Amino acid sequence: MTSLAAPPGFVLILGALLLPFAKGRLRSGVLLALPLVTLWLVTQVPDGEILKVSFLGFELVPLRADKLSRLFAFVFALMAFVGGLFALRQARTTELAAAFAYAGSAIGVALAGDLISVFIFWEMMAIGSTLVIWCGSPSARGAGLRYAAIHLFGGVLLMAGIAGEIAASGTTTFSKLDVSTLPRWLILAGFLINTGAPPLSAWLPDAYPEASWSGMVFLSAFTTKAAVYVLLRGFPGVELLIWVGLFMVFYGIVYAILENDMRRILAYSIVNQVGFMVAGIGIGTEMALNGAAAHAFTHIIYKALLLMSAGSVLFMTGRRKCTDLGGLFRTMPLTTLCGIVGALSISSFPLTSGFISKSMIAEGAAEQHLALVWFLLAAASAGVFLHAGIKFPWFVFFHRDSGLRPAEPPINMRLAMLLFSALCISLGMAPGTLYAALPYPVAYVPYTASHVVSQLQLLLFSGLAFFLMLGWLKRTLTITLDTDWLWRRLGPAVLSRLDRGADAAWSTLTAGVLFVAGTLNNSLHRHHGPDGVLGRTWPTGTMALWATLMLCAYLVLSYVGGPLR
Amino acid sequence: MASPDHDHWLARPNTISLLWAIFGVILTTVVLADFLVEHHPLFGLDGTFGFAAWYGFASCIALVLFAKALGALLKRLDTYYND
Numbered sequence: 001m002t003s004l005a006a007p008p009g010f011v012l013i014l015g016a017l018l019l020p021f022a023k024g025r026l027r028s029g030v031l032l033a034l035p036l037v038t039l040w041l042v043t044q045v046p047d048g049e050i051l052k053v054s055f056l057g058f059e060l061v062p063l064r065a066d067k068l069s070r071l072f073a074f075v076f077a078l079m080a081f082v083g084g085l086f087a088l089r090q091a092r093t094t095e096l097a098a099a100f101a102y103a104g105s106a107i108g109v110a111l112a113g114d115l116i117s118v119f120i121f122w123e124m125m126a127i128g129s130t131l132v133i134w135c136g137s138p139s140a141r142g143a144g145l146r147y148a149a150i151h152l153f154g155g156v157l158l159m160a161g162i163a164g165e166i167a168a169s170g171t172t173t174f175s176k177l178d179v180s181t182l183p184r185w186l187i188l189a190g191f192l193i194n195t196g197a198p199p200l201s202a203w204l205p206d207a208y209p210e211a212s213w214s215g216m217v218f219l220s221a222f223t224t225k226a227a228v229y230v231l232l233r234g235f236p237g238v239e240l241l242i243w244v245g246l247f248m249v250f251y252g253i254v255y256a257i258l259e260n261d262m263r264r265i266l267a268y269s270i271v272n273q274v275g276f277m278v279a280g281i282g283i284g285t286e287m288a289l290n291g292a293a294a295h296a297f298t299h300i301i302y303k304a305l306l307l308m309s310a311g312s313v314l315f316m317t318g319r320r321k322c323t324d325l326g327g328l329f330r331t332m333p334l335t336t337l338c339g340i341v342g343a344l345s346i347s348s349f350p351l352t353s354g355f356i357s358k359s360m361i362a363e364g365a366a367e368q369h370l371a372l373v374w375f376l377l378a379a380a381s382a383g384v385f386l387h388a389g390i391k392f393p394w395f396v397f398f399h400r401d402s403g404l405r406p407a408e409p410p411i412n413m414r415l416a417m418l419l420f421s422a423l424c425i426s427l428g429m430a431p432g433t434l435y436a437a438l439p440y441p442v443a444y445v446p447y448t449a450s451h452v453v454s455q456l457q458l459l460l461f462s463g464l465a466f467f468l469m470l471g472w473l474k475r476t477l478t479i480t481l482d483t484d485w486l487w488r489r490l491g492p493a494v495l496s497r498l499d500r501g502a503d504a505a506w507s508t509l510t511a512g513v514l515f516v517a518g519t520l521n522n523s524l525h526r527h528h529g530p531d532g533v534l535g536r537t538w539p540t541g542t543m544a545l546w547a548t549l550m551l552c553a554y555l556v557l558s559y560v561g562g563p564l565r
Numbered sequence: 566m567a568s569p570d571h572d573h574w575l576a577r578p579n580t581i582s583l584l585w586a587i588f589g590v591i592l593t594t595v596v597l598a599d600f601l602v603e604h605h606p607l608f609g610l611d612g613t614f615g616f617a618a619w620y621g622f623a624s625c626i627a628l629v630l631f632a633k634a635l636g637a638l639l640k641r642l643d644t645y646y647n648d
Contacts, residue, residue: 260643
């Protein structure tokens with residue numbers, strides 16, 4: 001084992017800064033080489049705290065590894081490589097540089113041994129991902145701002161929590177934290193915001209689909225899965241997470257069923273899949289935690305595959321709404337096939353990667369006799385096939401003939417899809433390698449006759465339900481309101497109402513003041529002005545007359561009054 | 566757009582009927598497989614015949630119905646936020 005001087009993520013982060021200076025073939029070479037070097041470095045990191053730095057009196061450990069962190073760092077680096085291959089023709093180097101810095105920061109989070117390093121890489125991820133979004137469609141500007149606001153808010157919660165935790169415990173080490181104190185709740189909340197947990201889940205389907213055809217492939221992998229990693233590390237077995245996870249699972253399904261934009265369907269299904277992982281972390285047994293880690297690994301691959309097939313369609317047709325698409329299998333058979341492999345994997349079809357990972361989470365619930373959780377997870381598995389497994393490929397590649405006849409995407413995009421398709425199937429057929437890399441020993445056998453038959457029944461009858469209800473699932477040019485309505489509509493409406501109210505109050509107030517001041521001014525002018533009674537000069541005669549009159553009055557009074565007598 | 570009978574073989578009405586027939590056979594087979602396979606039910610209900618089949622089917626119907634109800638309340642034109 002080589003001893004490393006710097007965290008592997010730095011290769012991608014520093015490489016990203018050099019990327020804008022590379023042109024043409026050199027740029028392609030750099031795009032492929034950086035993640036491969038990183039991938040190799042990740043496999044070379046030995047267990048334990050490798051690098052320690054003293055900073056402002058705190059001991060930082062920017063490089064610490066065990067099986068869990070290496071698993072996530074590995075799949076992040078792999079994702080950067082295949083994402084880079086897919087994005088070779090992305091003209092905006094800014095997007096690619098941002099995506100690599102983002103990927104490197106995610107690897108940084110996975111390999112960070114202390115809370116301060118986690119926070120620094122966490123915020124770098126927020127910056128990188130916001131830049132990736134901004135390189136997307138014209139509507140990406142607002143969406144990116146909203147995304148950044150939510151993530152900076154999450155960062156503030158995390159920062160406050162970490163500061164409180166360090167003040168209370170005196171140590172910066174990032175290890176298991178039970179939720180016993182306010183700072184730990186804040187840390188948990190900061191982590192959960194990045195998983196897409198309620199009530200702020202809307203940031204994900206709002207922002208990700210506005211990224212470019214290649215940008216969303218990167219976005220789907222890092223933020224939510226880095227959050228799954230930190231929850232696995234920090235909060236395993238926190239029961240609340242079971243219910244948060246189950247909410248996310250059903251939220252994703254229901255909103256995806258109603259959605260028309262193909263990439264928003266896939267965005268909702270990210271929340272859905274991360275929900276399975278969060279629920280597994282909440283169950284907290286070795287089986288369930290292994291399941292959550294394995295599912296994060298396989299999910300990154302099949303979700304990227306799904307988004308690469310959707311990205312290929314967007315790249316070749318410029319369209320993203322199901323109502324504009326359909327029948328593309330005629331001219332994009334390979335993209336269709338790869339999309340179907342991704343769709344089968346996300347649905348946990350036997351012989352695909354999802355089958356060998358997600359079932360461990362359900363098994364974890366079964367072992368703990370959590371009947372309600374188990375039944376809800378089973379219902380959700382059926383729902384996954386409905387909203388992502390069939391709905392996405394059906395409306396994009398089959399359904400009706402949209403008349404579009406796009407060619408297959410360029411060779412590098414096809415290669416990237418083929419690579420991940422092959423991985424989905426090989427992981428599904430031979431799970432041993434992945435199981436060996438999981439944090440706890442695995443004694444689970446996914447391929448039993450009972451499990452395969454049950455899963456086939458569940459999925460095939462969900463498929464039957466889909467086709468029988470096709471009329472109800474007809475796509476319309478609609479979106480479904482979410483909690484982001486609060487800050488996209490209600491907030492601005494209240495503010496503009498307040499603004500108008502304040503305006504009105506201000507004008508009334510100023511008018512009143514002006515009226516009073518005017519009246520006062522007129523009255524002063526009338527009495528004390530040049531012609532005013534009290535202001536004008538009086539003739540001397542008048543003075544003498546008044547003085548005489550006063551003296552006479554005095555004389556009369558002195559005769560009448562007693563005291564002078 | 567080609568007429569249905571001259572379209573891609575996969576889109577022809579005959580193929581679609583054939584696919585439905587094959588799908589029907591597969592569905593029947595996986596349910597009948599419950600006679601051959603020994604399940605290990607944990608919670609009672611999951612030991613019923615063809616449990617995963619009817620449960621998956623019913624779950625999907627319930628989810629779509631719930632989504633339709635929610636959609637009736639929360640659906641807006643996709644230009645809603647653009648103005």
